[in-house]
Amino acid sequence: MGFSVSATIAVLFIVFMGVGAVGFNMVSESFFSVQNALADRNKLMYDRLNTDINILNHSVNGSNLTLMAENTGTTVIEPVYLNALVDGKLVDTTSDDTIWFPEKTLNITMAVQTGEHRIKIVTGRGTADYYTVNLT
Structure with a gap:
């Protein structure tokens, strides 16, 4: 046992x-x-x-609208991850740089029809800014 x-x-x-x-x-x-x-x-x-953007102004070249935006935050933003919504619809954009450093401006170009539009630019981190433009 x-x-x-x-x-x-x-x-x-x-x-x-x-x-x-x-x-x-x-x-x-x-x-x-x-x-x-x-x-x-x-x-x-x-x-x-620490990410923030501010749309400063715009210019028009034919049917293309170019927004000048400033990176007012303290983080680097990659423009490839930016999204633009025109009147709530996602549109294709191009930008003039591949890296957007703090306190620098970036030109964001998109095709837009004439009329009044509300534009929202959204960063990859979800921070956004709005801009209203009336194209005649």
Whole structure:
């Protein structure tokens, strides 16, 4: 009776140690994944809070409208991630630069019909500015 009880306890101890090791690895991986996700979210929030744009004026060349906008925030913006909505509809744009540094201006060109339009320029981080123009 003594040997079988000792052997059973030894086997159960090894099983519990294995289960504990696997459980610890799962919990620690989950913990680190959550910590990394929180750090990423905080960086995105920080960047969004420090991103701001201001549309200064416009010029018209035929059917093309060019908006001059200033990066009034403290983060660098990539114009490839800018979106323009004219009267709530997404339109294609081109810009005169590939990197938009703080306190610099950027020309954003799009095709627009005549009439009054409300234009919204949105950065990749979700910050936006509005501009109303009446083209005759």
